[in-house]
Amino acid sequence: MESRRRKPDWLKMRPPSGTRFTEIRSTLRDRNLNTVCEEANCPNLGECWSGRDGPGTATFMLMGDRCSRGCNFCDVETGGMEPLDPEEPENVADAVAEIGLEYVVLTSVDRDDLEDGGSAHFAETIRAINDRDPEILVEVLIPDFGGDPDAVDRIIDAEPDVIAHNVETVERLQWPVRDRRAGYDQSLRVLDRVNRTSDVHTKTSLMLGVGEYDHEVYRTLSDLREIDVDIVTFGQYLQPSRSHLDVFEYVHPDVFETWRRVAEEEFGFLYCASGPMVRSSYKAGELFVDALLREGDSVEHARRRARAAGEA
Structure with a gap:
């Protein structure tokens, strides 16, 4: 299979290491917290946790480490759902303060077993962080909550700075890439609702290399x-195990750069992070939003700062 061939040089990853990495991991373990960085085997874990370009960052994964869905690209375990931890929102806020983050990313597993999809728990965590320090920027990467608009509204009402939801791939490939309970139109409706009912920045991500044209x-x-999504990211799909979806193609970095230019220059996205190792929660993208919102930079200046950090 294509995915079992030797990976090209541009997909080589640096193993996680360093004092900062150890400190963040210890803080998360002490508070019984999960991160998508570890659970989904993110290739950028070492770079982000080491704090090479700043204080370090981590994407907290709420509501447990088991998902109610079984997407064929994802390494998070499916099934065996457990009750929500009522202390998790405060534990996350405590960890954010202890680590010293200025920009926080929250995501979650899908919890179709819960009446509200876990949206109230998600919102409580956002508020716990904001109550601790309103200067912290909070980005959330939310599930589709089964298409429930009330659940999306709970997230909006908690006032995060960025709301992301991933379409993951093109419409034709939603299955076999995603769980059948997800869908292209449903994801577009989630993003559209955020844009129609709030001023928060929206973001989404696509994987390349799964057979898209x-x-x-x-x-x-x-x-x-067309629905005014502000930020998009492109990254290479990497097969977590032989039981997951095969890699159709390893996309060359030049192609990723072409899609970045198309997204920003032709379609007018505020920012596009695009590269083989880019993931939806990607440090350069976070630095762009930080410069745009906290520093009040122009879009072009914020882009330049993010690019410089990403290339460092």
């Missing part, structure tokens, strides 16, 4: 801009 990626960008 260029015209399908182009159409996806068009659909996203």
Whole structure:
């Protein structure tokens, strides 16, 4: 299979190490917290946790380490759902303060077993962080909550700075890439509702290398801009194990750069992070939002700062 061949040089990862990495891991363990960085085997874990370009960052994964869905690209375990930890929102806020983060990313597993999909728990965590320090910027990467608009509204009402929801791939490939309970139109409705009912920045992410055609990626960008999504990221799909979806293609970095230019220059996205190792929660993207919101930079200046950090 294509995915079992030797990976190209541009996909080589640096193993996590360093004092800062150890400190963050220890803080998370002490508070019984999960991160998507570890659970999904993110290739950027070492870079982000080491704090090479700043105080370090981590993407907290709420509501446990088991998902009610079984997407064929994801390494998070499926099934065996457990009750929510009522102390998790405060534990996350405590960890954020202890680590010294200025920009926090929250995501979660899907919890279709819960009546509200866990949206109230998600919102409580956002508020716990904001109550501790309103200067902290909070980005959330939310599930689709089964298409429930009330659940999306709970997230909006908690006032995060960025709301992300991933379409993951082009419309034709939603299955077999995603669980059948997810869907292209449903994801677009989530992002559209955020944009129609709030001023918060919206963000989404696509994986390349799962068999998409260029015209399908182009159409996806068009659909996203039609509902005013602000930020998009592109990354290479990597097969977590042989039981997961095969890699169709290892996409060259030059192609990722082309999609970045198309997204920003042709479609007018505020920012596009695009590269083989880019993931939806990606430090350069966070630095862009930080410069845009905290520093009040222009879009172009914020882009330059984020690019410089990403290339360092």
